[in-house]
Amino acid sequence: MRVVSVFMVNGLNCFENNNCDVYVCLMSKINFYAGPAILPQEVLQQAQEAVKDFAGTGLSILEISHRSKEFVKIMDEARALVRELMQLNDEREVLFLHGGGLSQFHMVPMNLLNENETASYFDTGTWAHGAIEEAKLFGKVHIACSSKEKNYNYIPKDISIAPDSKYVHVTSNNTIYGTQLNPSDYSPISTYHSLVADMSSDIFSRELDYNQFDLIYAAGQKNVGAAGVTIVVVNKNILGKVDRKIPRMLDYRLHIEKESMLNTPSVFAVYVSYLTLQWIKKEGIKAIEERNNRKAKKLYDAIDASSLFNGNVAKEDRSVMNVCFTMKDQSLEKKFAEYTLAKGIVGIDGHRSVGGFRASIYNALPESAVDVLVDAIKKFESKAYATIFFFINCISYSFL
């Protein structure tokens, strides 16, 4: 297939293929999926190249040994990039693991919590709740706070941490509900307790003191690449203190010893993460954070200004990554979904436990994509009112 020209769809780069009259669009859609989610265009292009020829080896990244010097270099550099971007101290180790965020729900307590010990958990959403249920298999769980009674639409402010907690577990961003902890929420906890964070949906989205966490984990498929990789950053001093025997694949210490190569890693997914981390470094976390804030503000402002849409969550807890909203008249939601789809906007259906809409506006989503959604919100509203006025006029004329 010969790619002959570049054009734009909804302001985004696409390629036109003249051979078979089809459009091959790298990004013909505006992708608001919650994960796997949008990747930077240059990452997609580099990954495509590597599928054809990885690092000039004449082999595809999909068929090269993870023990080859070319891939070992990628793994080393990817871990070094996380270290550099997070400005980690020497006590922290960086791991690239399998198993997604969900596997960390059991790996964390298995490695950190004895049966007779207590860990405190923030219950701020479905994922947090999942982590709680898995921790109960290994030790005692104290619920430090919960917003379950309001379908997790806020971050609780009254926190009670068990004084003898082995660690405190938080979900920094609640992907399904669109709430996010504030950076200032962490130090009051980390000053007194070992802090563990599920950062699956907001890692590298803002500047943060990453050394205040004893353990961070994040599934890759939102801000750091493709599904299949889970980044773990752990303070090695907290390991090796539980009595139980741990299966090899679930033991952080072994993964550290084997430099994330205890078994065959997800080679391609690690490579995509490596490319994404390079992109983050090039952009700079500060600049990414500023852009994320601008994107979120534009979208929340449009929702707040509209008489058709409602923001779902407490304003002070709004997520900068996942913007959740509903329509005041639910019967219009199907129409809005069709209207946005026709504009190439995909992935904005709300999670089934919340309904409505969710626009995930991760690091790689360009600001122009948010502009398209904001424009759709505004135009849909004026169309809706134009229709109402049309019917009012019709009714008035029928009385003349």
Ligand SMILES: Cc1ncc(COP(=O)(O)O)c(C=O)c1O
């Ligand atoms: C905050 C959070 N934690 C955990 C998970 C689960 O990740 P995975 O599907 O990779 O196991 C998700 C998935 O979306 C998530 O958003």
